[in-house]
Amino acid sequence: MGTMTTVTPLTNDPDIDDLKWDLRQRLKLLECTLLLNGWVRTQALTETFGISRAQASKDFAVYQTLAPGNLVYNRSRKYYEPGEHFAARLLSGRTSELLDVLGALPGADRPVVALAAAGPNVELLRPLERELDLDILRAVSAAASNGHRLRVDYQSMRRPEPRPIELSPHTLVFSGFRWHLRAFSHEHEEYRDFVLARMANAESLPDRPGAPRDADGDWFEEVVLRVGVHPELPAAQQAVIAADYGMVDGERRVSVRRALLPYLLRLMQIEPEREHPDPLIQQICLLNPEVAHRKGWD
Structure with missing residues (x-):
């Protein structure tokens, strides 16, 4: 079964509370990348934030101090992997939080953060927060990123009880209300959408190659x-x-x-x-x- 991912609350944590805003954002991206990809390199910080390799190495050292055991260096692949008892320190699992992290990445259509001293009052309404199970997110993202299969217990709305299914995931989708996974179902022998909140007991199957993404006709x-x-x-x-x-x-x-x-x-x-x-x-x-x-x- 997949290793357990827990969340340690950020409130009343002097180490994290004392971080400067820019460092906190870089460490949040580091942790998010680790969850989504199953590995992370210093380039995730140097390329995204335009900092030096030396600064990125310092950031990694700060993260290891805040979360001992979360990063394990893979010498053969030259990247960091989650430790056996990985526990998220800067992410809480809220849907909006993940969207904010993804939205902060550079790109032509990314939002611009305004630093004006004054401006109009603004109020934003959001629907009720949907919680993400970081165990499931981590296993799903690793399978999608690395092209292997995943086994989960899935609670379909068409059945009274959850059942184990084997999936080849290729893309995470936020529909505007909740997270879905686009994946090939080896039970149904076709590409389908699966709601992350209906998944439990995710098990990565790294030795079983997944179905090819380019065979998903409806996706392209x-x-x-x-x-x-x-x-x-x-x-x-x-x-x-x-x-x-x-x-x-x-x-x-x-x-x-x-x-x-x-x-x-x-x-x-x-x-x-x-x-x-x-x-x-x-x-x-x-x-x-x-x-x-x-x-x-x-």
């Missing part, structure tokens, strides 16, 4: 959604909604992987089978509903 097929204003709204209201969504000639086109189509439809509340009859509530709708069909859900 792109579907174009045509989203438009509800036709029964008055003309003035249609114009407002169209401007709100940046529509051109009454519609907005969105490209999405076919495998992720159901989640985007639900997130935008335009699932054809769930549309509300009142146009004041159902202000936008799917103009090409023929593209919406469900496949590979469990």
